Amino acid sequence: MYSSHGATRAATTALRKQCRPTFPGRVLGSRRVHARAYEFLQSNHPDFTESQRTVREAIAKIVSRFPDEYWLEKDSNHEFPHDFHRDFARDGWLGICLPQKYGGSELGISEAAVMMQTISESGAGLAGASSIHMNIFGLEPVVKFGTEEQKERMLPPLIQGKDRACFGVTEPNAGLDTLKLQSQARRDGDDYILNGSKIWTSTAQTANKILILVRTTPLEEIQKPTQGLSLFYTDLDRTKVQVTEIQKLGRAAVDSNLIFFENWRVPAADRIGKEGDGFKQIMHGMNAERVLIAAEALGLGYAALRRAAIYGKERVVFGRPIGKNQGIQHPLAESWIKVEGARLMVYLAARLYDQGFESGEYANAAKYLAAETAFEACERAVLSHGGMGYAKEYHVERYLREAMLPRIAPISKELILNYIGERVLGLPKSY
Template identity: 40%
Template sequence: MDFQTSEEHTLIRESVRQLAIRYGLEYWREKDRQHAFPEELWQELARAGWLGTIIPERYGGAGMGLLEMAIVVEEMAASGAGATIAQLFMMTPVFGALTILRHGSEEQRERYLPALARGEFDFSMALTEPDAGSDTLATKTLARRRGDEYVISGQKVWISGVDRAGGMLLVARTTPLEEAPRRTFGLSLFLVDPRSPGVSHQPLEKVGTHCVTSSMVFIDELVVPKTALIGEEGEGWKYLVDTLNSERIVTTAGCVGAGELAIKLAVDYANARVVFGQKIGRHQSIQFPLARLKAEIEMARLMNYKAAWLLDHHLPCAAEANMAKMVAAEAAFNACDQAMQTLGGYGFSTEYHIERLWRDVRLFRLAPISQEMVLNYIAQHVLGLPRSY
């Protein structure tokens, strides 16, 4: 194993950092206040080639891997965006580009990948349902075959970015669960236009991540051609696993960067704030929690790099991706919470930015998979214990 940072990765970090610092804490605070998408930044990321990080050069991308994307997301988060940037990279580069690249047809790749690399439109994924929740295989949205078309109906919830997306990865059952020969059979993935007749959505109010809209999505007799199907009918679960592992890796990268940013803000304040005649950073009650969280953030980063490397080499990475996400989500939230504690009353003020980081990062203990479901996975698939759910 080689832990030496490559020249290429150093260059990526520096390039992204130079771009990101032009859209720093003040920029993100204003976007959060306005509940506005960071359009200016997103277009600059497209022009710089970062939206096409994992897209091969023949489709107009940079031809790199998920490890490099994790580095991009880390740097964006640490430079001011916080964990919210992970959602943006989940939606278009992962749900869109990665899924199509790894499992789509050549016609689908040629249609979508160059446009995604150029930032011409964004993507979304309609997966979670009101009743199924984390039980993806219990999806009830049904796609009925009708000649060379599918007719799809169902309901989704907590779908991010559908309000501005030009494409959507839609998860539906082509075989109802009760008729499937095995539980993992019968899911299918479709590439659809969320602006099509038959698709409507309604935004949900939420605590944080205000730069990204999350919505209820209603699908009523949506008609799509057979060519919208990704891969084989009924085999969508094995394609979806790749997407979900990638989603966890990007989530972890956002949490790592957000944790780094929170610790930095806390350290800067502790080195400047004088109480009872001395800087509060001299006290171990301030130092020790931040030092411990720095260690936890670094552990999450290393596990995430391992998961990304494995995925890039088409090797199993689910255990690593889930472990990294679990550790990063806890460490990042605790870092934001400890930063708020370090700043005292100022930490509760919007002026000092911690409260936005704190609100946004709380989501990632729930999504894209809850901490409890990660522990279920580790217990069953890593430790070999009986299934508990």
């Protein structure tokens, strides 16, 4: 198993040999079905690399300890999954993409996407994925733009699970228009004084750190819209920061919040990179986040189809299993085709990101496809259960509630279509 000191790619090969699965259809060229939707976390995708399979199998062992009933309880009680987070920290997975030098595993987004899909697919859904989501891509700006002192100070505690971070970007009055952020940071000697607010800041109820983007140069004084924003990774000082939880549709186990801060003194030593370069810095992690969100959506889609397929075989009405009826069978089969197609796009986007491809069309397209197809799969799973699909004990209603989130965050499907229309199709800007 991976240690908190990280694992090399050679170690993933060794681990792979130790935990080779016994699922059918492993041999390429076989006529067996490679991915039976009713199996729990099957691990025989023929397109996965050895490293991806290794991650899949190792993560499956962890998440198998946390069944759907665990997540139902956390969702019902609005309780953060501390023990789940602790297990991932203990086994070194919180630093899967971070440098080995600081305790990470230094694997790619391709492996991280497998991890996030597997978490979600286990029944943990977006609650489980979101409890560790920030660790995967969040401190990429620190890795790329931080000083050596900052990396040594900031990265190991996060990887070890000693620190828990949240992300403060979106504001009530700006929404997705990040360049119009209004929260201010004014330099005062060795500190900055921050005033403003953020919204939809996940895990702020339990976090002790925050990566926050604020304006250090007023809008009227900048020459380009992308200038004037600065990024800080600092202590979440609750004597100066008011955190108010937002009651929401799904993912109740992981909190979303409105935060308000006034005269919050933050050390200049906690500023990442140059003053005014914050927007450029956070953009380095945006494509990675889209890929990870897409993988998490995929997991929900597969989890829903698994439950629907099993229910369709077991539920007998009018003397026959309901899965024998094409009215049940065909919508589920169609959803599997769509979700599997989205999966291929997601892992193409992940591979391109790991190879240094900087343009965002594949990451955006993957997020769009995965979110839309996963939502449809979850909806069809509820409908396939009939009245019991509305009951919490069958879990598919929780999947459906959570499947709404990837459709609207971290970017709406309309903005994705704008991006593709302008950057790929060459059409004029529509807004």
